[in-house]
Amino acid sequence: MDGTPRNEDALTALMTMLRPDIEACNAVIMGKMASPVALIPRLAAHIIAAGGKRLRPLLTMAAARMCGYDPAGQRHVVLAACVEFIHTATLLHDDVVDESALRRGQASANALFGNQASVLVGDFLFARSFQLMIQDGSLPVMAILAGASATIAEGEVLQLMTQNDTGTTEEQYLEVIHGKTAALFAAAARLGAVVAGRPMAEEEALDAYGRNLGVAFQLVDDALDYAADQAVLGKTVGDDFREGKISLPVIVAFARGDEAQRLFWRRTLEEGEQGEDDLAEAQRLITRHGALAETFARARDYGAAALTALAIFPDSAEKRALAAVVDYCIERAR
Amino acid sequence: MDGTPRNEDALTALMTMLRPDIEACNAVIMGKMASPVALIPRLAAHIIAAGGKRLRPLLTMAAARMCGYDPAGQRHVVLAACVEFIHTATLLHDDVVDESALRRGQASANALFGNQASVLVGDFLFARSFQLMIQDGSLPVMAILAGASATIAEGEVLQLMTQNDTGTTEEQYLEVIHGKTAALFAAAARLGAVVAGRPMAEEEALDAYGRNLGVAFQLVDDALDYAADQAVLGKTVGDDFREGKISLPVIVAFARGDEAQRLFWRRTLEEGEQGEDDLAEAQRLITRHGALAETFARARDYGAAALTALAIFPDSAEKRALAAVVDYCIERAR
Numbered sequence: 053m054d055g056t057p058r059n060e061d062a063l064t065a066l067m068t069m070l071r072p073d074i075e076a077c078n079a080v081i082m083g084k085m086a087s088p089v090a091l092i093p094r095l096a097a098h099i100i101a102a103g104g105k106r107l108r109p110l111l112t113m114a115a116a117r118m119c120g121y122d123p124a125g126q127r128h129v130v131l132a133a134c135v136e137f138i139h140t141a142t143l144l145h146d147d148v149v150d151e152s153a154l155r156r157g158q159a160s161a162n163a164l165f166g167n168q169a170s171v172l173v174g175d176f177l178f179a180r181s182f183q184l185m186i187q188d189g190s191l192p193v194m195a196i197l198a199g200a201s202a203t204i205a206e207g208e209v210l211q212l213m214t215q216n217d218t219g220t221t222e223e224q225y226l227e228v229i230h231g232k233t234a235a236l237f238a239a240a241a242r243l244g245a246v247v248a249g250r251p252m253a254e255e256e257a258l259d260a261y262g263r264n265l266g267v268a269f270q271l272v273d274d275a276l277d278y279a280a281d282q283a284v285l286g287k288t289v290g291d292d293f294r295e296g297k298i299s300l301p302v303i304v305a306f307a308r309g310d311e312a313q314r315l316f317w318r319r320t321l322e323e324g325e326q327g328e329d330d331l332a333e334a335q336r337l338i339t340r341h342g343a344l345a346e347t348f349a350r351a352r353d354y355g356a357a358a359l360t361a362l363a364i365f366p367d368s369a370e371k372r373a374l375a376a377v378v379d380y381c382i383e384r385a386r
Numbered sequence: 387m388d389g390t391p392r393n394e395d396a397l398t399a400l401m402t403m404l405r406p407d408i409e410a411c412n413a414v415i416m417g418k419m420a421s422p423v424a425l426i427p428r429l430a431a432h433i434i435a436a437g438g439k440r441l442r443p444l445l446t447m448a449a450a451r452m453c454g455y456d457p458a459g460q461r462h463v464v465l466a467a468c469v470e471f472i473h474t475a476t477l478l479h480d481d482v483v484d485e486s487a488l489r490r491g492q493a494s495a496n497a498l499f500g501n502q503a504s505v506l507v508g509d510f511l512f513a514r515s516f517q518l519m520i521q522d523g524s525l526p527v528m529a530i531l532a533g534a535s536a537t538i539a540e541g542e543v544l545q546l547m548t549q550n551d552t553g554t555t556e557e558q559y560l561e562v563i564h565g566k567t568a569a570l571f572a573a574a575a576r577l578g579a580v581v582a583g584r585p586m587a588e589e590e591a592l593d594a595y596g597r598n599l600g601v602a603f604q605l606v607d608d609a610l611d612y613a614a615d616q617a618v619l620g621k622t623v624g625d626d627f628r629e630g631k632i633s634l635p636v637i638v639a640f641a642r643g644d645e646a647q648r649l650f651w652r653r654t655l656e657e658g659e660q661g662e663d664d665l666a667e668a669q670r671l672i673t674r675h676g677a678l679a680e681t682f683a684r685a686r687d688y689g690a691a692a693l694t695a696l697a698i699f700p701d702s703a704e705k706r707a708l709a710a711v712v713d714y715c716i717e718r719a720r
Contacts, residue, residue: 178535
């Protein structure tokens with residue numbers, strides 16, 4: 053894909069190209085989170101405004117344009133808003149803290165209020181998303197998004213079951229991230245072909261693009277949790293470590309470590325006994341065993357698969373932009 | 387409605403009348419909570435098997451039969467399962483919200499499995515419910531259930547906002563229970579007319595029946611929280627009090643109390659400062675001011691409105707059973 057725009061500039065170019073769609077999508081999002089219950093739009097706006105790049109709805113809108121969807125149509129914009137609502141609902145539900153964590157004194161009474169509101173506002177956005185789809189009226193669209201929603205929940209529950217378990221295999225980890233992350237990327241991209249009425253082969257190609265992109269995205273995310281410069285990324289480093297989440301960097305370092313190192317991982321991740329220097333030690337072990345390099349390499353493989361999936365589409369500005377999104381997601385690492 | 391069967395016996399009669407439907411509905415519920423992620427069916431079975439009376443799906447199936455739905459049809463059974471899944475999802479999320487230790491007399495799901503698992507399995511059941519509706523394929527059905535889901539979340543958030551606020555008005559309280567409870571009762575009953583293809587007047591009559599029944603049900607529930615014998619009801623008495631929930635018994639007792647009593651309510655419910663004897667004192671105040679009697683009287687009014695809504699339907703065994711459900715819900719109090 054030589055000559056295609058790369059990284060952050062490419063994403064900016066995509067956002068410029070889709071500006072009217074993005075603005076229409078934002079209007080749908082703001083309009084549909086309205087409720088007479090004031091806390092709902094307040095809390096929803098807080099998380100949606102904080103909102104990052106809105107990568108998932110961008111995929112829907114760019115894919116729809118690439119597939120030649122009616123220039124006067126607005127379905128792709130509404131469905132992009134559905135995707136963002138589902139994503140936001142899962143973020144809100146992700147924030148829910150366990151009572152065990154509360155007992156360890158890591159969360160205040162304020163976090164308790166956060167638990168309650170997060171769950172309920174997430175439910176509201178999830179329901180709203182389905183109301184929007186129903187207004188759109190397409191059963192295949194609904195089946196894709198309801199299926200993705202169920203798969204996300206399955207992936208998150210599987211993650212919960214592997215948490216604190218250093219015996220988690222790479223296969224289990226990949227199953228987790230296919231569910232919790234890649235399923236919605238796949239659905240988001242696929243919807244572009246669906247609204248444009250394209251044949252199943254194109255739906256499946258966009259599904260494969262989104263799925264591989266989603267896995268790559270999550271691999272990079274999991275690597276950055278041990279590698280990133282906190283100030284640069286605006287992301288707390290070490291979250292996964294503190295929560296005992298078993299991600300690929302840990303799986304690789306554990307497999308390549310000696311018995312003393314495995315005892316370290318068991319103590320910190322299984323038993324949750326973590327001292328002041330343990331995160332730094334985890335980062336050292338992960339680096340020493342090349343576990344970050346391995347994780348990034350794997351992300352590049354999935355990224356390449358995402359690009360391959362785009363091959364059936366003729367060249368277009370949107371196709372180049374979707375290709376550039378892959379690079380953007382992977383090059384966050386630098 | 388003289389001569390109609392009453393209370394528990396009536397409910398048993400209804401369940402006997404609908405036995406094939408109920409068994410088919412149970413089969414759908416058990417089949418559709420399946421997942422390769424083992425914790426999902428385990429946790430879902432825990433709360434669904436704990437069972438209660440499955441009142442809401444019963445409403446759908448009885449209403450469909452009353453409306454003359456095709457005896458060979460199974461749509462009402464599938465939609466009844468959707469209703470139960472939505473209800474179960476809200477229970478799971480409610481347990482997180484309420485931190486309640488008991489649910490239907492057993493340890494609540496979140497006490498056993500953790501807050502996060504309850505949230506995620508609730509999300510899964512919610513998504514499954516939409517997948518089932520999509521298979522059913524009726525947009526009006528989906529709009530009813532998605533609308534109810536959004537309204538439930540709004541009601542629950544509103545409840546959160548009135549929590550610990552002794553200034554909560556009766557109107558606000560009624561808005562809360564219309565949302566968190568009556569909306570799903572209304573939707574469940576209404577679906578019976580929808581699957582049977584009956585005119586809008588009958589849809590609306592069943593909606594009104596379900597809505598009024600739901601309000602009556604919640605009023606009784608809120609009264610029992612200050613009155614019930616814990617062993618009999620399998621429900622922790624005093625939950626609402628401990629959580630600072632403002633329900634009608636409190637609103638009435640607060641309004642009728644003197645300044646010293648209002649200070650008591652403010653200390654215990656707003657500031658959450660509760661001593662060992664405070665629940666007993668709350669129960670004494672509520673009884674002294676006739677607040678339970680007032681709440682039960684209000685429940686009977688809503689129950690009467692539910693019966694009135696049934697008037698447009700010709701007499702039938704199912705109609706008599708739906709009338710008996712009203713009595714059952716109100717007479718739990720005895």
